[in-house]
Amino acid sequence: MKKVGIIGSTGSIGTQALQVIRELNGEEPESFSVSVLACGGNVGLLAKQAAEFLPEAVSVGDKNGAEQFRELIGELRPGYKPEVFYGAQGLKKAAAFDQDILLNSVVGMVGIEPTLAAVKKGTDIALANKETLVAAGDIVMREAKKSGSRILPVDSEHSAVFQCLEGLRSEDVESVILTCSGGPFRTYSKERLEEVTLEQALNHPTWKMGGKITVDCATLMNKGLEVIEASRLFGLPVDRVEVAVHPQSIIHSMVRTRDGAVFAQMGVPSMKLPIRYAFAHPVRHAAGAERLDLFANSPLTFEKPDTDRFPCLALAYEAGRTGGTMPACMNAANEKAVSLFFRGAVRFADIPKIVERAMEAHVTVRNPGIRDILATGKETYRTAGEDLLRR
């Protein structure tokens, strides 16, 4: 039986991961058990998940949430008393629990320290939290090499590249090509982008996801984060990570080899396949599999991304090339800008401006340690966008 821990179990990826575990255990009883579950504020859902999967420990956002969880679980499952952690320390404890694999599906920079805690123990990581590899990719990959922990990508593009790379020699790989739906504003003019609302930005054409990543998809920052994530994960310079807009989201990503071949991984747009493959690698399970109808999804088309209308993608390439603490700065500025957009404090078109200004002001630390990265993230988050608010 494989022990899986899930931090971010109440989110879009977390809930789908629990469904994958139900399906895998339906195919082969007791092949997976859940060791820990962790969330931020949705304690009600966490209690229901814990009552079903009986983890040894849970972690919630704060002390009040911990009290609330104890009450709820006492009603749902009398007699069952898991350890209850809370806060940032609780999340780290949950990540460092004794388990075979940790799914990190929390959103944002809060995912960095738990990933490192698990990697240092040698636990395999199913990584959905892309912000970890963007801000601290070099450190995480170095520590993983030392401890023997495997980083198994859950992001569908990186899972696709990972699957295409299996059986290829690294020296034969020329580049990877990340596909991108183009988001809901793919055809909008620059002027029209000035006017878009939060409601429109949350209406993604092909994927149903958490709020922050959905806005990132609309600005193309999500693709920018993924370019850096791919570069760190697969050990390639960012300029060997290409992006192709592919509105149908059927090809999840590709790999070019030096003999001119292009390998693509295709499937219906669903996160369950990458989650299932990360949990069971290298085994492929039929449970819950969705079949692609090629004829219903024809034709497949490709466009070049437009960095003039979507500057976040160009900013991410720049941050990835600069390296050091710059990607952490870019990521934190984006997190802040998106949170301000959610609050209605800035416009959609302000998001790239906030990121660009933060990057211009940042003095990059070369070869940073984890403290430099966390300090950059914290300070950038505190200051980014404040000038736009005051106007």
Ligand SMILES: NC(=O)c1ccc[n+]([C@@H]2O[C@H](COP(=O)([O-])OP(=O)(O)OC[C@H]3O[C@@H](n4cnc5c(N)ncnc54)[C@H](OP(=O)(O)O)[C@@H]3O)[C@@H](O)[C@H]2O)c1
């Ligand atoms: N959704 C997708 O299809 C998709 C695809 C590829 C990659 N990803 C990546 O996967 C990550 C998660 O995305 P998502 O769409 O699943 O996000 P989401 O639906 O917003 O879920 C985020 C999860 O993180 C938890 N969380 C947030 N802040 C926390 C904190 N301070 N401490 C502990 N837990 C915290 C939330 O708990 P509460 O809700 O209980 O507060 C929730 O369980 C992101 O990095 C995203 O870029 C997502």
